[in-house]
Amino acid sequence: MQPLIDTFGRVHKDLRISVTDRCNFRCQYCMPEEGMVWLDRSEILTFDEIYRIANILVERFGLESIRLTGGEPTLRRELHVLVSRLASLGVELSMTTNGATLERHAVDLFEAGLTRINISLDTLDRQKFVELTRRDQLQQVIEGIDAAKQAGFDPVKVNVMLMKGINDTEIIDFLEFGRTSDVVIRFIEFMPLDAGEEWSQDRVVAASEIMDQVTEHYRSESLERGSSPAERFRFEPKSDVSSDLGENAQWGEFGIIASVSEPFCESCDRIRLTSDGQLRNCLFALEHLDLRALLRGGGTDEQLAKAIVEEVEAKRSGHNIGQVYFIRPSKSMSQVGG
Numbered sequence: 001m002q003p004l005i006d007t008f009g010r011v012h013k014d015l016r017i018s019v020t021d022r023c024n025f026r027c028q029y030c031m032p033e034e035g036m037v038w039l040d041r042s043e044i045l046t047f048d049e050i051y052r053i054a055n056i057l058v059e060r061f062g063l064e065s066i067r068l069t070g071g072e073p074t075l076r077r078e079l080h081v082l083v084s085r086l087a088s089l090g091v092e093l094s095m096t097t098n099g100a101t102l103e104r105h106a107v108d109l110f111e112a113g114l115t116r117i118n119i120s121l122d123t124l125d126r127q128k129f130v131e132l133t134r135r136d137q138l139q140q141v142i143e144g145i146d147a148a149k150q151a152g153f154d155p156v157k158v159n160v161m162l163m164k165g166i167n168d169t170e171i172i173d174f175l176e177f178g179r180t181s182d183v184v185i186r187f188i189e190f191m192p193l194d195a196g197e198e199w200s201q202d203r204v205v206a207a208s209e210i211m212d213q214v215t216e217h218y219r220s221e222s223l224e225r226g227s228s229p230a231e232r233f234r235f236e237p238k239s240d241v242s243s244d245l246g247e248n249a250q251w252g253e254f255g256i257i258a259s260v261s262e263p264f265c266e267s268c269d270r271i272r273l274t275s276d277g278q279l280r281n282c283l284f285a286l287e288h289l290d291l292r293a294l295l296r297g298g299g300t301d302e303q304l305a306k307a308i309v310e311e312v313e314a315k316r317s318g319h320n321i322g323q324v325y326f327i328r329p330s331k332s333m334s335q336v337g338g
């Protein structure tokens with residue numbers, strides 16, 4: 001077994017797999033109201049093809065974890081079947097979902113071998129939820145979070161993409177939501193991957209601004225990070241605040257994924273597989289390896305492995321956001337798979 005190392009010495013052990021480009025939400029920062037031009041089913045990798053690529057990465061390169069994404073992964077039929085096949089590879093299996101259909105799927109996915117789950121939720125306000133996602137489904141997402149906890153996922157994480165002037169006023173509400181309902185909040189900085197190309201630096205809520213709000217209300221301590229993209233903290237209300245909260249003064253946990261203001265590319269261990277079989281060595285990659293063509297062209301495992309090594313060796317040092325030479329990738333978040 002040889003590790004999958006790029007020219008900066010980063011060892012790649014985590015694969016993000018987008019299992020569909022389709023989504024049941026129309027988040028403003030992700031896709032237009034009418035949706036995207038969806039890929040035809042014949043263009044999407046089959047479960048056999050996904051399993052074969054994952055198996056090569058596990059067997060030959062010691063892949064340790066896989067995260068399933070989309071679009072919205074639960075829209076892929078029989079997803080639990082794919083989960084149980086990937087779980088048989090012995091890797092840690094997680095998923096990012098918008099949670100709207102989780103009440104139906106949580107138990108099947110947990111029993112099939114999914115071990116970790118992140119639910120994207122950018123506001124706790126119903127009206128704002130409708131404006132942001134163009135769907136009136138906040139209640140379904142909240143019920144999805146409960147269903148995930150009931151099913152046995154622990155911890156359940158809630159991903160909150162913060163945008164200035166939209167939901168940066170809800171940071172404390174989310175921390176209280178997380179602390180009192182025993183879920184871990186992950187604040188994510190807004191990245192230039194929106195289909196509408198409306199991203200700008202001044203819409204980013206930087207990690208330092210989040211911490212300013214946290215320290216105003218809470219005592220917080222850093223937690224070990226590892227190769228996780230999130231900087232992690234535990235927090236509790238300050239003594240002068242806890243009196244108001246009474247018995248509810250227990251500790252909570254949150255994290256910040258500061259891709260823009262505090263990039264963590266130097267410790268990146270991730271590669272991505274899009275739903276149509278492109279291998280991308282970075283979320284902001286400008287090129288990709290067409291693994292589907294190799295697969296459907298009769299490529300051997302040897303040839304696939306060799307192509308994967310070359311693609312990882314071609315990885316740039318980082319995303320260069322904020323640099324004059326930064327180039328936006330042609331694919332948006334829902335097409336790359338987060």
Ligand code: SF4
Nearest residue numbers: 265268282283318319
């Ligand atoms: S931007 Fe690219 S290199 Fe940086 S952490 Fe993300 S995937 Fe890794």
